[in-house]
Amino acid sequence: MNKNIDKDSLNEVIGTSKKILKIFYLILIVIGAYILLKIIKELHILHIILTILKILTPLFIGIIVAWLLNPFVKWLETKKVRRGLGCLLSYVILIGCIILLIQAIIPLLYNQALDLVSNVPNIFSNLKNWAENLFRNIDSTTINIESIESNLFSKLDEFSNGLQTSLPSMIINGATTLISSIGTFIVGLVIGFFLLLSCNNIGSTLLDLIPKKFRKGTSELSQKINQSLRSYVNGALIDAFIVFVVSTIAFALIGLKAPVLFGLFCGLTNVIPYAGPYIGGIPAVIVGFSQSTGIGIAILIAIIIIQMIEGNVLQTLIISKTTKLNPVTIIIGLLIFGHFFGIVGMLLSTPIIGVLKVILKYFDDKYDLLNFK
Numbered sequence: 001m002n003k004n005i006d007k008d009s010l011n012e013v014i015g016t017s018k019k020i021l022k023i024f025y026l027i028l029i030v031i032g033a034y035i036l037l038k039i040i041k042e043l044h045i046l047h048i049i050l051t052i053l054k055i056l057t058p059l060f061i062g063i064i065v066a067w068l069l070n071p072f073v074k075w076l077e078t079k080k081v082r083r084g085l086g087c088l089l090s091y092v093i094l095i096g097c098i099i100l101l102i103q104a105i106i107p108l109l110y111n112q113a114l115d116l117v118s119n120v121p122n123i124f125s126n127l128k129n130w131a132e133n134l135f136r137n138i139d140s141t142t143i144n145i146e147s148i149e150s151n152l153f154s155k156l157d158e159f160s161n162g163l164q165t166s167l168p169s170m171i172i173n174g175a176t177t178l179i180s181s182i183g184t185f186i187v188g189l190v191i192g193f194f195l196l197l198s199c200n201n202i203g204s205t206l207l208d209l210i211p212k213k214f215r216k217g218t219s220e221l222s223q224k225i226n227q228s229l230r231s232y233v234n235g236a237l238i239d240a241f242i243v244f245v246v247s248t249i250a251f252a253l254i255g256l257k258a259p260v261l262f263g264l265f266c267g268l269t270n271v272i273p274y275a276g277p278y279i280g281g282i283p284a285v286i287v288g289f290s291q292s293t294g295i296g297i298a299i300l301i302a303i304i305i306i307q308m309i310e311g312n313v314l315q316t317l318i319i320s321k322t323t324k325l326n327p328v329t330i331i332i333g334l335l336i337f338g339h340f341f342g343i344v345g346m347l348l349s350t351p352i353i354g355v356l357k358v359i360l361k362y363f364d365d366k367y368d369l370l371n372f373k
Contacts, residue, residue: 030332037340061188066195068233069094073196087196091189105260112258126290221362228358232351236271243270243310247284250302255295256288266303270310272334272346277307279343329353 053060069090076086210218244267251259262284269280281303289296333353337345 030336034336037336040340058184058187058191061185062191062193062195065094065189065192066199067230069192069196070199071230073199084197087193090196091193095189105264108260109264112261122290126292130289130293130296217366221359224358224362225355228354229351232354239310240267240270243267243306246306247303250306251284251299254288254298254302255291256284256299257291258287262287266306272343276346277303277310281307 069087072090073083073086076089077083081089244263247266248260248263251262256262265283266277266280269276272279281300284303285296285300288299330350330353333349334346337349337352339345341348
């Protein structure tokens with residue numbers, strides 16, 4: 001009997017088995033996450049969680065502000081600046097930037113929003129004319145164009161009349177929400193300042209609550225999670241800012257109404273991977289076509305070019321290197337979190353999945369569970 005073992009074949013079988021096992025574990029994780037979210041939704045736990053989160057919004061704002069500013073304060077400490085003075089200096093810079101941003105952007109956005117609202121009837125009229133011309137060029141022998149056209153125009157008229165009727169209440173509600181949000185943000189800033197002052201002490205206190213044998217591992221894991229989240233947030237903000245600036249310039253050159261408003265919307269929605277660019281670009285394209293066919297086509301081309309550059313260059317250089325997530329994983333996360341939590345879920349899905357991967361990889365490196373790379 002030949003007792004020689006083909007080592008190459010054996011290694012290949014073992015490698016294939018590990019890959020299958022890895023895929024199986026990932027599928028189990030996805031299914032488990034879906035079941036957990038489904039249970040939360042069915043038991044109405046989500047409503048309770050959202051209510052608690054709403055109450056604690058200032059605290060979360062404070063935590064985020066302190067978390068973002070802490071590296072700068074630590075850098076100042078290396079330059080022999082006392083932490084209290086460093087915190088004060090960082091807040092002066094932050095508040096100064098916010099004031100400059102408000103003075104530069106808010107009046108412009110306000111004026112452009114008013115201009116856009118005042119042109120709503122003209123926009124719908126132009127959109128209606130554009131749709132009429134489009135329907136005239138479609139062969140009506142195979143499709144009931146008149147029925148489609150009638151339904152579309154009735155919906156447009158309904159939406160236009162409803163928008164103009166509800167506009168005053170929308171403005172009042174928007175102003176009330178804005179004032180409330182400003183108050184919440186100010187309270188969050190105050191909380192953030194005190195958290196920033198005692199940032200190091202808070203970390204040590206929380207670590208002391210953990211049993212001694214787990215402290216080292218917990219500290220290492222928290223540092224990895226912190227690094228992953230900070231890299232993602234920094235990358236996403238840089239990416240969104242670049243898209244905002246480039247989109248605004250392109251929209252202004254083309255002649256789109258309210259270019260800063262639509263550019264800002266494109267930048268903000270671009271934080272959502274894959275789906276964000278389409279969400280942000282659709283309103284600009286619709287308004288562009290309502291102005292003229294040429295402007296609409298130009299806006300569409302500009303958005304496609306910007307997103308091609310963003311997807312192939314910025315995403316590769318900024319986001320992909322920070323999250324190191326497979327595109328399929330990101331898309332599945334968007335679908336699941338978007339289904340349960342809407343736009344907010346889509347915004348949070350990628351960083352949450354990134355954190356979960358860091359945790360899994362940490363335990364994999366320690367116990368060799370899934371052989372993550």
